[in-house]
Amino acid sequence: MSHDAIRRQVVGRGIPLPGTDIDTDRIIPARFLKTVTFEGLEEHVFEDDRLQVPDHPFNHGLYRGATVLLVGQNFGCGSSREHAPEALRRWGIRGIVGESFGEIFFGNCTALGMPCLAVAAEDLEWLMKSTAQHPDREILVDVENREVRVAERIIPAMIPEDHRNQLLTGTWNATVVLLEAGEEIERVAKSLPYVTGY
Amino acid sequence: MAETLLDKVWRAHTVRMLPSGQTQLFISLHLIHEVTSPQAFQMIREANLKVRFPERTFATIDHIVPTASQLRPFGDVLAEEMTVHLVRSCKEFGIHFFDLDSGWQGIVHVIGPELGLTQPGITIACGDSHTSTHGALGALAFGIGTSQVRDVLATQCLALAKPKIRQIRVEGRLTRGVYAKDVILAIIQRLGVKGGAGYAYEYAGPVVEAMSMEERLTICNMSIEGGARLGYVNPDATTFNYLRGRPFAPQGEAFDRAVACWKSMRTESGASFDDVVILDGGSIQPVVTWGINPGQSVEVNERIPDPADAPETERTAWAEALAFMSFEPGQRIGGTRIDVAFIGSCTNARLSDLRAAAEVARGRKVAKGVRALVVPGSQAVAKAAEAEGLHEIFEKAGFAWRNAGCSLCLGMNEDKLKGREVCASSSNRNFKGRQGSPTGRTLLMSPAMVAAAAIAGEVTDVRKVLR
Numbered sequence: 025m026s027h028d029a030i031r032r033q034v035v036g037r038g039i040p041l042p043g044t045d046i047d048t049d050r051i052i053p054a055r056f057l058k059t060v061t062f063e064g065l066e067e068h069v070f071e072d073d074r075l076q077v078p079d080h081p082f083n084h085g086l087y088r089g090a091t092v093l094l095v096g097q098n099f100g101c102g103s104s105r106e107h108a109p110e111a112l113r114r115w116g117i118r119g120i121v122g123e124s125f126g127e128i129f130f131g132n133c134t135a136l137g138m139p140c141l142a143v144a145a146e147d148l149e150w151l152m153k154s155t156a157q158h159p160d161r162e163i164l165v166d167v168e169n170r171e172v173r174v175a176e177r178i179i180p181a182m183i184p185e186d187h188r189n190q191l192l193t194g195t196w197n198a199t200v201v202l203l204e205a206g207e208e209i210e211r212v213a214k215s216l217p218y219v220t221g222y
Numbered sequence: 223m224a225e226t227l228l229d230k231v232w233r234a235h236t237v238r239m240l241p242s243g244q245t246q247l248f249i250s251l252h253l254i255h256e257v258t259s260p261q262a263f264q265m266i267r268e269a270n271l272k273v274r275f276p277e278r279t280f281a282t283i284d285h286i287v288p289t290a291s292q293l294r295p296f297g298d299v300l301a302e303e304m305t306v307h308l309v310r311s312c313k314e315f316g317i318h319f320f321d322l323d324s325g326w327q328g329i330v331h332v333i334g335p336e337l338g339l340t341q342p343g344i345t346i347a348c349g350d351s352h353t354s355t356h357g358a359l360g361a362l363a364f365g366i367g368t369s370q371v372r373d374v375l376a377t378q379c380l381a382l383a384k385p386k387i388r389q390i391r392v393e394g395r396l397t398r399g400v401y402a403k404d405v406i407l408a409i410i411q412r413l414g415v416k417g418g419a420g421y422a423y424e425y426a427g428p429v430v431e432a433m434s435m436e437e438r439l440t441i442c443n444m445s446i447e448g449g450a451r452l453g454y455v456n457p458d459a460t461t462f463n464y465l466r467g468r469p470f471a472p473q474g475e476a477f478d479r480a481v482a483c484w485k486s487m488r489t490e491s492g493a494s495f496d497d498v499v500i501l502d503g504g505s506i507q508p509v510v511t512w513g514i515n516p517g518q519s520v521e522v523n524e525r526i527p528d529p530a531d532a533p534e535t536e537r538t539a540w541a542e543a544l545a546f547m548s549f550e551p552g553q554r555i556g557g558t559r560i561d562v563a564f565i566g567s568c569t570n571a572r573l574s575d576l577r578a579a580a581e582v583a584r585g586r587k588v589a590k591g592v593r594a595l596v597v598p599g600s601q602a603v604a605k606a607a608e609a610e611g612l613h614e615i616f617e618k619a620g621f622a623w624r625n626a627g628c629s630l631c632l633g634m635n636e637d638k639l640k641g642r643e644v645c646a647s648s649s650n651r652n653f654k655g656r657q658g659s660p661t662g663r664t665l666l667m668s669p670a671m672v673a674a675a676a677i678a679g680e681v682t683d684v685r686k687v688l689r
Contacts, residue, residue, distance in 0.1 A: 195241070
């Protein structure tokens with residue numbers, strides 16, 4: 025595996041985005057999916073929310089350059105569009121810390137080498153407040169040790185072992201790993217009843 | 223030990239265990255559409271890879287197709303470009319494409335089952351979260367992102383962790399005017415929009431067993447709205463009868479052999495589940511959403527709840543939803559004025575859905591000022607509906623009868639809400655902005671309830687019309 029692909033930790037400033045059940049339609053509205061590439065999606069990240077809420081964190085110059093996104097429960101639920109994590113990544117986000125995540129979104133983030141870690145509600149509340157008060161403060165998202173570190177505080181975090189493994193070994197591009205099975209794929213295919221005409 | 227369908231299908235399709243702890247799972251059927259595949263094809267080209275099993279991928283266009291006129295080139299240049307891309311990629315890699323002139327084009331989750339591509343005991347993937355729909359036939363069907371579309375194209379496999387299973391038993395019998403849509407909305411109301419995270423939902427019990435295949439498709443379709451990536455129903459005689467004679471189903475003696483195989487895929491009695499939830503089907507009423515996620519719903523004769531009564535973790539979300547929808551706590555959902563009525567989507571645009579809506583629309587008129595449209599889920603659905611004159615019932619009542627596509631479910635084509643319009647919709651998501659207007663408002667309900675709302679001009683109990 026390429027050494028560059030290893031994701032032990034993400035370090036950077038945070039951007040707090042309160043709210044629960046923020047779906048992928050809100051992260052990137054469907055009209056921006058009318059494209060055959062992912063280019064330029066960062067310009068439209070949260071576009072409708074940003075227009076309706078002038079105070080939206082993604083409108084603040086204060087948070088420009090942030091790399092760690094802080095979110096609430098069930099972030100990224102809904103549509104499977106990888107345009108959502110791509111829009112965030114292209115905006116500059118490299119890791120997400122939240123209470124919980126939509127399952128497909130979570131997998132899509134890992135597939136882009138962007139770790140999502142879950143923390144307890146009260147820790148998240150503190151993280152959001154502390155980041156709003158000290159936007160310049162660095163947050164360390166530690167995939168290896170399953171924790172988030174800010175100033176002196178160490179917050180325990182959760183990431184499923186399989187995703188953690190993929191990030192730590194740089195094997196989150198699953199195509200490369202799946203190809204290694206070689207002819208074993210054809211062997212399994214030939215054992216399946218519908219492949220052999222039942 | 224007694225096994226579940228999930229256990230059996232998972233085991234049969236396991237290629238190997240991966241160092242990460244995930245399973246390398248062989249994917250029987252890959253469905254693609256124009257929105258989430260172009261970047262994946264590009265990655266395949268850039269990495270100099272081949273499509274490993276081109277005969278196991280099938281394509282159509284659904285999200286961006288206009289539903290009024292489908293003459294090429296499309297008026298929308300971006301939609302045209304996406305279509306051209308998909309056609310080109312399919313040609314380049316030898317993938318079967320159900321084009322507009324094929325007679326089989328339609329929403330990917332409608333055409334899979336109707337073509338007989340979707341079968342019991344297989345694994346399915348599609349770059350679309352509503353892939354859970356196909357579980358209705360006893361398949362394991364995963365909604366995936368574009369990187370995973372690339373994985374499947376290149377290897378016909380996915381790297382996945384095996385989910386837990388929650389069996390959801392719906393006991394008793396549904397009452398008249400209550401549909402599959404109400405059942406799944408009631409399930410999501412009870413378990414929440416994140417309750418299914420990490421789970422596959424196995425739908426069971428007398429209500430589900432009595433359901434037609436199309437009703438089961440509606441239930442499984444919205445598993446993802448409950449947070450569950452997949453949902454399934456054990457295959458039975460309803461499944462086998464549905465599949466018999468379909469173009470891609472096994473034919474002749476092979477069909478009988480297939481049925482024997484499919485029967486062996488069922489969850490065995492005595493199998494254990496990680497969780498079991500039981501609902502009384504007889505007490506389910508027509509459901510309408512009042513908020514901005516599909517779990518925020520009430521029975522049609524109930525009042526919109528007060529955030530003050532919400533569980534503490536939901537209080538802010540309820541208040542945000544009420545503010546967006548311009549609803550007051552305690553207001554009755556019945557009587558809410560609507561501007562648009564939409565019957566369509568991968569949830570509810572099959573023949574039986576259109577029949578249920580037509581039963582309500584027959585001999586009645588859409589209320590003044592309401593824009594109403596019926597969008598069949600596929601060309602085959604449209605043809606069957608037209609053969610029995612459903613289009614005439616709708617058109618006489620004042621509904622527009624359109625061509626197949628995703629339409630107003632998601633605002634990627636010409637069908638969109640305008641401004642703060644309120645839409646009674648048979649689709650699956652009431653997210654902010656979902657129907658194409660950032661401030662548009664969606665009320666999810668069954669197709670019959672949408673038809674009743676179209677005629678009354680406001681949310682109304684369809685049972686009053688059916689009586």
